[in-house]
Amino acid sequence: MNKQTTHPLKNDFFSKKITNWYLQHKRDLPWRNTQNPYYIWLSEIILQQTRVAQGMPYYYKFVEAFPTVQDLANADENEVLRLWQGLGYYSRARNLHKTAKMVVEDYNGIFPEKYSELLKLKGIGTYTAAAIASFAFGEKVAVLDGNVYRVLSRVFGEVTDISGKDAKKVFTQLAESVLPTSNSATHNQAIMEFGAIQCTPASPNCMFCTLSMECVANASGQVAHLPVKSKKVKVKERFFNYFIIEQNGIFAMRKRLGRDVWEGMYDFYLKEIEENIQDLSYLAMEDTFLSELIKESLIKRESSIYTHILTHQRIQTKFWHLEVNNSFLLHLPQELEWYNLNEVDDLPKSTLVNNYLKEYVFE
DNA sequence: AATTCGTGGCA
DNA sequence: TTGCCAAGAAT
Numbered sequence A: 001m002n003k004q005t006t007h008p009l010k011n012d013f014f015s016k017k018i019t020n021w022y023l024q025h026k027r028d029l030p031w032r033n034t035q036n037p038y039y040i041w042l043s044e045i046i047l048q049q050t051r052v053a054q055g056m057p058y059y060y061k062f063v064e065a066f067p068t069v070q071d072l073a074n075a076d077e078n079e080v081l082r083l084w085q086g087l088g089y090y091s092r093a094r095n096l097h098k099t100a101k102m103v104v105e106d107y108n109g110i111f112p113e114k115y116s117e118l119l120k121l122k123g124i125g126t127y128t129a130a131a132i133a134s135f136a137f138g139e140k141v142a143v144l145d146g147n148v149y150r151v152l153s154r155v156f157g158e159v160t161d162i163s164g165k166d167a168k169k170v171f172t173q174l175a176e177s178v179l180p181t182s183n184s185a186t187h188n189q190a191i192m193e194f195g196a197i198q199c200t201p202a203s204p205n206c207m208f209c210t211l212s213m214e215c216v217a218n219a220s221g222q223v224a225h226l227p228v229k230s231k232k233v234k235v236k237e238r239f240f241n242y243f244i245i246e247q248n249g250i251f252a253m254r255k256r257l258g259r260d261v262w263e264g265m266y267d268f269y270l271k272e273i274e275e276n277i278q279d280l281s282y283l284a285m286e287d288t289f290l291s292e293l294i295k296e297s298l299i300k301r302e303s304s305i306y307t308h309i310l311t312h313q314r315i316q317t318k319f320w321h322l323e324v325n326n327s328f329l330l331h332l333p334q335e336l337e338w339y340n341l342n343e344v345d346d347l348p349k350s351t352l353v354n355n356y357l358k359e360y361v362f363e
Numbered sequence B: 001a002a003t004t005c006g007t008g009g010c011a
Numbered sequence C: 001t002t003g004c005c006a007a008g009a010a011t
Helices: A013-025 A037-047 A052-065 A069-074 A077-084 A091-106 A126-137 A146-155 A167-177 A184-197 A216-220 A288-295 A341-346 A351-361
Strands: A236-247 A250-255 A269-273 A297-309 A313-324 A337-340
Touching (some): A013 A184, A037 A091, A037 A126, A052 A077, A069 A091, A077 A091, A146 A167, A236 A351, A250 A341, A288 A313, A297 A351, A337 A341
Parallel strands (some): A236 A313
Antiparallel strands (some): A236 A250, A297 A313
16 A cells, blocks of 8 residues: 555645745745746756855856856856856856857757756756746646755655665655646745755754644654665865965966866866875975976965865865066976966866965965 | 765754 | 755766
8 A cells, every 4th residue: 555645645735735834934035036947047056955045146146247048158168167166066057158058059049948858958957957847937847856855755754765776766756746736836946945944954843834743754753864864975085285386476277177176167286195295395206397396486385284175075285385486487287377366366266276365365 | 876076054 | 073964967
């Protein structure tokens, strides 16, 4: 017997409860006051794995800088990344730009309306395709994000491990089973908002919850243990030594390439080592460029260790600010190029690099 | 298909 | 201090 179809909350009761709650408690967010797919898409990309409070200023910046998808498509990637600077997960910004170009070139500047068509665009996965199709075009598709996993697992007592491989199938089916025939867009907004405000990850106030009587987890005292998430992140230790090469007021920087953190962002000459050794002669071993550089420079500053925390990495970084002798003709490696202070400011940079620059270079 | 992509807030 | 994790997607 299938408990999902026999649960008392089915037959639209759950949807009605949660939609009523939403109409009374929803936040007034700018992307909720439009049906323009460009603004809705923009907000959804910004909000991927990101809190509303953190993404809000970026939403306003992007709307102002790029009022239309054509404006975004015509921008340079560096300009888009620079505006995204500080928000993290920079592939979102690169894919945002790619998709803007694709919409302009392949779709005549008109966003596709169907879930299945939206799914083909870069940076748009199952959740975002459903969100755009639902909010902008009223398609009857169920959104499934972190909020929905949490709300459904608690209310219906679904114990499937959300970090397991069959979780998506199980919860998609559950989400679809509670999706109403009409007003599915409001329902989708409602279940996410309910997860964000009422059914919060830590210590939700179930005493005042509109679903306290019907919630399986609340009845069994399992709210704090749902959803089940078994997988823990493994954090890798890394040790960076950045060399800030300055000569006559200009700086050597490079665009990060390859599949590592901060792809597309600019940084300095980097020496990554396996152990936490901060010794110049050690760092310069088997590095003819660095050896020559050190010989022809004075150390303007040797920073303390910056510990930068990412989800999967803990990066300990020392910045060596080198002032190259004015008269010396330094041959930069292929990847490095010279930039003056204004250009350095304009380039997209990681928060780690930007923090140092703000503290000691831009002043 | 398990990993890897940022950053900041919170307990 | 440490761990959790927030409107996920790409590979």
